[in-house]
Amino acid sequence: MVDEKGMDFPVSWDELHRTARALAYRLDSLGPFKGIVAITRGGLVPAAIVARELELRLVDTVCISTYDHKDMGEANILKGIDGDGEGWLIIDDLVDTGKTAKIVREMLPKAHFATVFAKPAGRPLVDTFVTEVSQDTWILFPWDVELAYAQPIRARKGK
Numbered sequence: 828m829v830d831e832k833g834m835d836f837p838v839s840w841d842e843l844h845r846t847a848r849a850l851a852y853r854l855d856s857l858g859p860f861k862g863i864v865a866i867t868r869g870g871l872v873p874a875a876i877v878a879r880e881l882e883l884r885l886v887d888t889v890c891i892s893t894y895d896h897k898d899m900g901e902a903n904i905l906k907g908i909d910g911d912g913e914g915w916l917i918i919d920d921l922v923d924t925g926k927t928a929k930i931v932r933e934m935l936p937k938a939h940f941a942t943v944f945a946k947p948a949g950r951p952l953v954d955t956f957v958t959e960v961s962q963d964t965w966i967l968f969p970w971d972v973e974l975a976y977a978q979p980i981r982a983r984k985g986k
């Protein structure tokens with residue numbers, strides 16, 4: 828779908844699994860880490876995949892909510908975490924504007940911040956990521972979609 832937020836970029840479960848494993852592969856040489864801090868909710872699935880690959884069993888959460896579907900609002904910090912993050916790995920699904928990442932970095936300045944996807948505006952705030960997509964792309968994660976009829980491309984264009 829194309830709307831004012833740009834083109835949708837759908838990601839399947841398989842692709843997400845493969846890309847999160849690629850992230851774990853990169854992170855393996857940057858550790859060892861004490862544990863993972865998952866940024867809910869989007870970071871939960873990638874964090875589970877990375878935790879499995881890096882054999883990390885200590886997993887905590889920072890809970891932040893900024894978007895209502897594609898509409899950005901104020902960042903609500905629902906749950907923080909103590910300490911400066913030294914030795915910890917923070918995992919989120921993506922950085923977009925970098926608003927969430929900035930809050931998390933201020934909260935845990937010594938942690939390593941990693942995401943599966945990055946858009947250019949947020950990229951400088953991430954230590955490690957795998958796939959960059961353009962700023963006007965909207966990533967559709969597999970947990971946000973269901974299988975449904977898709978109109979042929981020509982019909983969508985009204986031909």
Ligand SMILES: O=P(O)(O)OC[C@H]1O[C@H](OP(=O)(O)OP(=O)(O)O)[C@H](O)[C@@H]1O
Nearest residue numbers: 867868869892893894923924925926927
């Ligand atoms: O770089 P930003 O512009 O801050 O956008 C990225 C953040 O937005 C999304 O979270 P959201 O607030 O939608 O909450 P959710 O993870 O619970 O879906 C996504 O999971 C990132 O955490």
Ligand code: HPA
Nearest residue numbers: 894923964965966967968
């Ligand atoms: O591109 C995105 N996809 C899903 N959630 C998001 N939250 C901020 N940007 C995005």
Ligand SMILES: [Mg+2]
Nearest residue numbers: 867868869870
């Ligand atoms: Mg999130």
